[in-house]
Amino acid sequence: MRRVRFRDPAGAVRYGEWNDGQIEFGDRTFDEDEVDVLAPCEPSKIVCVGRNYVAHADEFGNDVPDRPLLFLKGPNTVASHGSEVTLPAGKDRLDFEAELGVVIGEQAKDVAEADAMDVVAGFTCVNDLSNRDDQNRETNWVRGKAFDGAAPIGPVLASPDEVPEDAAVRSYCNGELRQDSTRSLMIFSVPELIAEITSYMTLEPGDVVATGTPEGVGKLEDGDEVVIEVEGVGRLEHTVEIPSA
Amino acid sequence: MRRVRFRDPAGAVRYGEWNDGQIEFGDRTFDEDEVDVLAPCEPSKIVCVGRNYVAHADEFGNDVPDRPLLFLKGPNTVASHGSEVTLPAGKDRLDFEAELGVVIGEQAKDVAEADAMDVVAGFTCVNDLSNRDDQNRETNWVRGKAFDGAAPIGPVLASPDEVPEDAAVRSYCNGELRQDSTRSLMIFSVPELIAEITSYMTLEPGDVVATGTPEGVGKLEDGDEVVIEVEGVGRLEHTVEIPSA
CATH class of the missing domain: 2.30.30 (SH3 type barrels.)
Incomplete structure (x- = not known):
């Protein structure tokens, strides 16, 4: 469903x-x-995963981490399907990043990998919008990843049975296919991520785990139309506005 | 009040x-x-500031940043006065950090320094509990700073007029004074922090800005009693439980 x-x-x-x-x-x-x-949910927090596809870690010259690289986006980052997202002004490099989003269905702490799918309400599409200018200058990626609107989510919450293990994860910018990978190439699987995250923090119903982006991320310009597509979920579409500085 | x-x-x-x-x-x-x-508020996010006192940056051998070092704690980190906070098991170094907390009173974006106090509901005490084992291993301080209970807050929300510009910021562990500094030694002031943060993200009523800790942070043991004191606000007291791994 x-x-x-x-x-x-x-x-x-x-x-x-x-x-x-x-x-x-x-x-x-x-x-x-x-x-x-x-947006299909109202997250109290979005727990994001960096460098969870080998080919994306490679494209920025990063090593593959030995455990999930986690970072946070607050509720201020949520944006919806069909919206125009205003990005920070005066930056050289603002990127789209297509991701499979996991929406949590019940309060969860210390969940074993084998039980992790029991706390999942379903899957959605996430665009992990990134402001590289600041991301590359800061210790924690707050200006870089947690600015207002930095997480367009939705529109669909698909039950897990709708989304194959090798579901395609894609992005398009102005109609051109830019990322085209599959969930099966994730370094850390959804159950592994939920087990690791909930060993430190409680996830709440509506919280989102953004599972990382594959290779092919790219720069956005004012007026661009972005589509994030996850096979079995559907397409998240939005535009971006980049004010002149 | x-x-x-x-x-x-x-x-x-x-x-x-x-x-x-x-x-x-x-x-x-x-x-x-x-x-x-x-807790005196229900934050949608806690925006924390690292290395905002020269003497604390020095004690870990860090440079003083040229702009505020920001990181995030989610709502899962909130703990209250009088509580027993369960810390992550199996870590070598779990620390207390006394901080002045700023509680936001109204939705705020792009606030000028001169207007920043208009969006402040008041001040409180925050203990920025830190798990150094993980903090020192990760790119973003999620396991290190955003575990459940990592932000005891309260109990008092004091109106800004109650808290002098040179208010003392102190911690005690088992009755022993461990940190003893003053708000006037912050590198970035409360208005500067609010202006910087709201240039990237909207602050909501009840959100908290944790303004950084002075020198003298220290290690916690199972059963320790911690007091965070901010002059003009009062005392936040809690105990910690550290389960055996």
Whole structure:
């Protein structure tokens, strides 16, 4: 099943079933354009994973880590499908990064790998927007990764059975395919990530684990249209605005 | 004014006025022991500042940064006055760090230094608990700084006029004074921090800026009693449990 969270024409927030751009809720069916599509969850935190694909670590000359490289994005980073995301002004290099997002379904601490999928509500698409100018200058990637709007998420929350183990993870910029990899090339799997993260912190329902991006990340320009696609989930689309400094 | 958030004997969450361990709400007065004292706010994120006192940067051999070193703690890190905080097991070095906490009072983005105090609800005490074993091994300090309970906060939210510009910032471990500095020795002031942070991210009401710790941080052992004291705010007290690995 694929679900989408949306604000209906009366202003109420609902969870409907998603069928190719149509949203079913009760006995009503809405076109995507009739409603405000919201992020599929309201994370208290987004736990992100860096360098989780060998070929992406290589493209920036980084070693493959011996355990997951974790970083955090706050709720201020959430942006939704169909939105225009305003990026920091005056930077040389602002990048898209296609990622499989894991949405947590229940409060979870010290979860064993074998039980990890029990706490997963489903999968979604994440764009881990990155401000390299600052990321490359700072100890913790706060200005670089946790600026407002740095995590477009959605639109679909797909149940795990919809998403194959070798699901494609892709990005397109202005219609051109830029990243094209698969979940099966992750260094640390979703259960391994959940086990490691929850050995230190409690995950809450709606929290998101962004599982890292494959090779092919690229620079964004003002007005670009970005699509993040995860096979079995669907497509997250948004544009970017880069104000002049 | 000094306020405290608490759960009254009937289970309702209230904000009362704090007078030396007594809490006044409406026409009732509670002793601190009669109620559950809660963290004074519910942050969507805690934005922490590293190396904001020269003498603390020196004690770990770090350079003084040319702009604030920022890192994040999620809501999972919040712990309250009077609590027992369970720290990660199997680590060699778990430290206390006394800090002045700034509690945000209204949604804030792109705030000028001159206007920064307008978005501040008040000040509190923060213990920036740190797991050095992992902090020293990771790119972003997630396992090192964002584990569950890593941010005891409170109990008092003091209005800014209660806290002098040269307020003492102190810690005690098992009654022994361990840190004893003053807010006036911060490298980046509260208005400078708010201006810098809000140039990248929106702060929400209840968010906390933890302004960095002075020299004298030290190692915790199982059962230790920690007090964080900020002049004009009061004392945050908690114990720590360190499970055997």
